[in-house]
Amino acid sequence: MHRWQGLIWAVLALSFYVVGGLLIMGGLILIGILGSQDLWGWGEARGIGYMAFGIGIFLSIPKAM
Numbered sequence: 001m002h003r004w005q006g007l008i009w010a011v012l013a014l015s016f017y018v019v020g021g022l023l024i025m026g027g028l029i030l031i032g033i034l035g036s037q038d039l040w041g042w043g044e045a046r047g048i049g050y051m052a053f054g055i056g057i058f059l060s061i062p063k064a065m
Contacts (some may be wrong), residue, residue, distance in 0.1 A: 017060055
């Protein structure tokens with residue numbers, strides 16, 4: 001198990017980085033293009049876009065363990 005631990009951490013970090021980037025881009029699209037449209041009754045696209053952007057920034061910043 002100890003042999004695979006570094007690979008597991010690397011895959012986890014890379015997946016967080018990719019998901020964070022997708023959330024950042026999706027958030028910017030929601031903020032910029034959709035604006036004040038309602039998204040399926042969930043709320044205004046701009047608010048959901050800000051939330052996605054913030055979570056994406058949090059996931060994309062490298063963290064020291």
